[in-house]
Amino acid sequence: MAEERRSQILQIVRSEGRVRVNDLVNKFNTSAVTIRNDLNELHQRGVVLRSHGGAVLPDRILRESPVTERLKAHAEEKRRIGAMAATLINDGETIILDSGTTTLEIARQLKNKQALQVITNGVNIAAELLDARGVTTFIVGGTVRGESASIIGRSTEDMLEQFSADKLFLSGAGCDPDFGVSGANLEETTVNRAMLRIAREIILVADASKFTMRSMSRIAAFSEIDTVVSDTGLRDEIQAKVRSLGCTLILA
Structure with a gap:
């Protein structure tokens, strides 16, 4: 009976694009706990993605949005996360800021740091730090992706291999705890993996909405992440x- 019900739920998701727990409780005349277990099982199989109060089709959220759109999404949460993450950075450290709109918020909080060295593949991040007198910025070379204002390519990875960093501040299109941190562009995620290899501490910065998403290419499993900085909207x-x-969780 459980498999029959799950099969029907999957058909509904594929037909309508999303389902809600309360609607399924009424349709199948069963408990909310049972429906949540069904949705969690379908999520584990990768055929749906759990969302707040229900589930959606994976391909509804795997597509990458342009950076100009992402700047507007969850802006207040990203600002709080950026400010909180900046408190983890000490004068004199070498850090990596992954390209992204949340890491851009971190960059905006670094203007008063001293003897800080920042490595980044984010064009907008490097521009943000132009007037930060106590910060030395290293921007890696390669091909510029307009969609994400990032720099990618084999030369980018080769240049990263010449560095060592105290901390990496990593973002991602998806942060599904079961699948890991993931991105929508394979070349960009390859650059992210190069960053992981040279950093002693990995800090994920992501707003709560990212934790219902799973994107195409995995960057890192959560077992590789030391600290997660998110917002208070993250579900219990x-x-x-x-x-x-095994992650330290900080909520802003």
């Missing part, structure tokens, strides 16, 4: 899952 069950994977 996801908080518990992140902590169970």
Whole structure:
């Protein structure tokens, strides 16, 4: 009966694009706990993605949005996350800021740091730090991606291999605790993996909406992440899952 019900739920998701727990409770005359278990099982199989109060089709959120659109999305949460993440940075450190709109918010908080060295593949991040007198910025070379204002390519990876960093501040299109941190562009995620190899501490910065998403290419498993900085909108069950994977969780 469970498999029959799950098959029907999947058909509904594919037909309508999303489902809600309450609607499925009424349709199948069963408990919310049972429906949530069904959706969690379908999520584990990769055929749906859990969202707040239900589930959606994976391909509804795998597509990459242009950076100009992402700047507007969850702007207040990103600002708080950026400010909180900046408190983890000490004068004199060498850090990596991954390209992204949340890491851009970190860059905006670094203007008063001293003897800080920042490595980045974000064109907008390097521009933001132009007037930061106490910060030396290294921007890696390669091909510029207009969609993300990032620099990618084999030469980017080769240049990163010449550095060592105290901390990497990593973002991602998706942050599903079961799948890991993921991105929508394969070349960009390859650059992210090069960053992981040269950093002693990995800090994920992502607003709560990212934790219902799974994108095409995995960057890192949560077991590789030391600290997660998110916002207070992160659901309790996801908080518990992140902590169970060995991450320190900080909510802004």
